[in-house]
Amino acid sequence: MSVSETGTGQAPRHSSVGEVPVTSVLSYHDAPIFSGEYSADDEALVALGYKPEFKREFSLWTTFCVSFAVLGLLPSFASTLYYGLGYAGTGGMVWGWLIAMVFIQCVAMSMAEICSSMPTSGGLYYASAVLAPPGWGPLASWLTGWSNWLVQVTGAPSVDYALSAMILATASINNPNYTPEAWHTFLLTTLIMILHAFVSSMPTKWIANLNSVGSTFNIIALFIVIIIIPATAMRESLGYPKFTASSEVWGTIYQGTEFPAGISILMSFISVIWTMSGYDAPFHLSEECSNASVAAPRAIVLTSAIGGLFGWFLQLVVAYTVLEDQIDSIIDSDLGQPWAAYLLQVLPVPATNAVLCLTILCAFSMGQGCMVAASRVTFAYSRDGCFPCSWWMARVNKTTKTPVNAVWFNAVIGILLTLLLFGGPAAIGAIFSVGALAGFVAFTIPIFIKTFFVADRFRPGPWNLGRWSRPIGTLGCAFVLLMVPILCLPSVIDGDLTPDLMNWTCLVYGGPMLGAVIWWIVDARKWFKGPKVNIEHLMIGRKAEDVGQIEGHVIEGEKVRAPVIRDDSDFEKEDKLSGSGSGSESDARARD
Incomplete structure (x- = not known):
């Protein structure tokens, strides 16, 4: 230069x-x-x-650590076992994860290519504005920003809700006289959200070091769990073979929905998509990362690839050890947490407690990572005036050099979202499907524009896909277009569909997005011109x-x-x- x-x-x-x-x-x-x-x-x-406003204290490793913490394979898998195992059984788990990961990796690589070209905390929202055809940039940016903010703001409460459920399920296992109530879960979730907000308000270097420790622990805990479960499984004492036969694991589709088997497998992808939705975190941390145009995209691809591989190993462990004729009892357990019910079914109580404790610690680290990533997204959008009171949320604390106001704004919204748990399992489950759907929509808008409108005019950064850019982008976009309606389907149909069994994703995601569209038409189009x-x-x-x-x-x-x-x-x-x-x-x- x-x-x-x-x-x-x-x-x-x-x-x-x-x-x-x-x-x-x-x-x-x-x-x-x-x-x-x-x-x-x-x-x-x-x-x-x-203008540079943050200290660049994240390296490739610490950036990867944040995104891997947000990914949180073990707690994410535990949180969404209801969908992976409950919708399509072991066949859906093992085949579904493989199929979905191929296309999710396409989305991740396309995102990484954009990140290398535009390493800013605005991320996908910024890219949509830059890449959109003339006159369409502000609208593309507006829709991407709101969809991405929805996945970010639902990340921490969904993780912390699942974490609270696991903590209370562990208490119930060790004290059979205790039955968790909804308000117990809400209060514990609120406490954890507040703790995460305090941690996320610390200086960048402290957060980076803490996430490095948390991610290292996540990786170690994942290996330990993958070893503990097959080593201590007591299937033989229950009259089952040591492991389920491969023909049953790979060939049996559990009908957990009233749709055909193929649709059930696609519906089980919510587990994969939600689990693998954290790989965009390096994009939002790129203004705090050194060598950002290379390190951030590498962190995106590494998170998706390593997470996908080890996530599949965990799927195999559960698929080969679960009691295939007892899936109903796991999904409908009084513990209120299918992961805890599965562990108690196949492991002795001490081993169950050990695995649950590891999962709980990993989930705490994951929730904190989600809070950090969400605060950076909120800061970037507030910097451009996307929210009411943006001037307040766009402030960087003079002491910590972090967006403290954005952290606490997201924490309050997250606590309010957890009130959905009083509406029943289907209502609170919407924050998981919203995270999957909103993330996919936000991830794909700039990729779609780059692939089909910008094409050869796109100026790649140091990390790029070369001639494979368009084919990979096309595969990623096609998968998302298929999955958007699938993620909104309920598990039952016709006369069996009642309000408590309804998939409320359309309302929880569609409501805010409809509001954003109306706001755009009525007023925002007059003053919002894209990233400033x-x-x-x-x-x-x-x-x-x-x-x-x-x-x-x-x-x-x-x-x-x-x-x-x-x-x-x-x-x-x-x-x-x-x-x-x-x-x-x-x-x-x-x-x-």
């Missing part, structure tokens, strides 16, 4: 956007102003339109009298407000106006 170094009394250094390896929202002739010693990451962020940039920059080729001086920096008089996608015709017009010609080295880089 050709930059002029800054010294005392020297002019501020600047860099051509065409030389920065990111998809900039500025004109390719612009020169962002660097008023100090900026790293390459900070220069890339300035080219994207933002907050830097001053020099527009090369302008006359000297059009350029002002503010605090010693040469800047253009008005800030850029809406990102645009530029094509070769734009470059040719600017070349004619500026007289720079069309064959320069910088032009070639800009069109690359």
